[in-house]
Amino acid sequence: MKFEAVRKETVMKNPQQGMALQRIPSEIRIDPLTGRTARICHFMDLQWQKPDLDALVAGTDAWCPFCGQKVLEVTPCFPEDLITEGRLQDGDMVIFPNIAPYDTIGAVATFGSRHYIPMTDFTPAHMAAAFGFAQRFFRRVADTGHPEAVYHIVNWNYMPPAGSSLIHPHLQVFSSSSAPNLMREEIEASKRYFTENGASFWDDLVELEKESGERYLGQIGRTHWMTAWAPLGVAGDVLAVIEDCHSTLELTEADFLDIGRGLANLMAEYDKMGIYSFNMNFFTGAQDDDHFRFHLLFSPRTFFSQALGTPDVGALRTLFNETVCMAFPEEINQMLIKGF
Numbered sequence: 001m002k003f004e005a006v007r008k009e010t011v012m013k014n015p016q017q018g019m020a021l022q023r024i025p026s027e028i029r030i031d032p033l034t035g036r037t038a039r040i041c042h043f044m045d046l047q048w049q050k051p052d053l054d055a056l057v058a059g060t061d062a063w064c065p066f067c068g069q070k071v072l073e074v075t076p077c078f079p080e081d082l083i084t085e086g087r088l089q090d091g092d093m094v095i096f097p098n099i100a101p102y103d104t105i106g107a108v109a110t111f112g113s114r115h116y117i118p119m120t121d122f123t124p125a126h127m128a129a130a131f132g133f134a135q136r137f138f139r140r141v142a143d144t145g146h147p148e149a150v151y152h153i154v155n156w157n158y159m160p161p162a163g164s165s166l167i168h169p170h171l172q173v174f175s176s177s178s179a180p181n182l183m184r185e186e187i188e189a190s191k192r193y194f195t196e197n198g199a200s201f202w203d204d205l206v207e208l209e210k211e212s213g214e215r216y217l218g219q220i221g222r223t224h225w226m227t228a229w230a231p232l233g234v235a236g237d238v239l240a241v242i243e244d245c246h247s248t249l250e251l252t253e254a255d256f257l258d259i260g261r262g263l264a265n266l267m268a269e270y271d272k273m274g275i276y277s278f279n280m281n282f283f284t285g286a287q288d289d290d291h292f293r294f295h296l297l298f299s300p301r302t303f304f305s306q307a308l309g310t311p312d313v314g315a316l317r318t319l320f321n322e323t324v325c326m327a328f329p330e331e332i333n334q335m336l337i338k339g340f
């Protein structure tokens with residue numbers, strides 16, 4: 001396994017320094033598994049101004065379809081052959097079909113009746129309960145023998161910069177036989193790695209990252225947390241790999257609590273940088289993918305300009321799928337490790 005980077009340098013005359021020559025470094029990192037490249041450049045302080053969140057949230061509960069009794073009135077129900085009772089309920093958490101599905105089995109899981117949960121108010125127990133609830137839905141789908149019950153995926157778009165059109169916290173929960181691009185590339189590459197090296201890429205990665213300590217954040221139970229070598233997000237990504245676990249259905253209650261603990265640590269530290277939004281995805285293998293290890297990616301999201309609504313992705317990411325991270329993952333590690 002190689003952690004390769006191509007180092008570059010831009011030279012320009014800077015009028016702020018009497019037209020003196022200025023040298024600006026950048027780096028193109030190559031993901032050791034898939035070969036995907038990520039640019040590390042710009043090098044600005046990872047510090048953002050949060051908007052007035054109370055003003056942003058004010059009044060949005062009035063039209064929220066997930067608030068109060070509305071969630072049991074306006075959201076759709078599953079057909080009887082999939083979920084007999086129509087919707088799944090656990091306390092005030094509800095799972096129902098996504099009205100705008102992107103696959104055959106697409107659902108939404110709410111975190112409960114509370115309309116707005118600030119990022120730092122999510123407790124490990126609450127997140128563990130929501131993930132466990134999603135897993136019970138996946139089990140129900142799998143128990144019907146449905147052909148789409150191959151990859152069981154949880155995606156979390158928290159707050160508008162991350163792609164959420166609702167303030168009310170919820171998870172995208174879906175089962176699919178079609179692995180999304182990056183997950184499919186990882187599964188294929190990790191299968192190749194296993195054949196060539198007789199070992200799991202993920203086990204080797206955890207061992208190497210632990211040993212070097214440059215990006216490793218810590219271990220909670222059997223979850224290993226680290227900043228990603230070639231991140232997708234502008235403020236880095238955090239990767240959590242679960243030991244001896246290939247797929248979402250194998251996660252235990254203890255794993256969910258450990259995942260919740262790690263996520264709460266990250267949210268607390270990113271909050272200090274002015275981040276209030278993130279994406280979190282489960283990356284899962286199918287049940288017989290012995291070469292694969294279940295992992296998740298947590299990627300903070302922001303606006304480049306709050307006032308103009310400029311998102312943190314542009315043409316480079318959208319059309320080339322080339323990413324930009326504005327600090328070295330090793331520096332981001334130093335900012336986050338205080339929370340671990």
Ligand SMILES: [Zn+2]
Pocket residue numbers: 061064065066067068114115116168
């Ligand atoms: Zn609501």
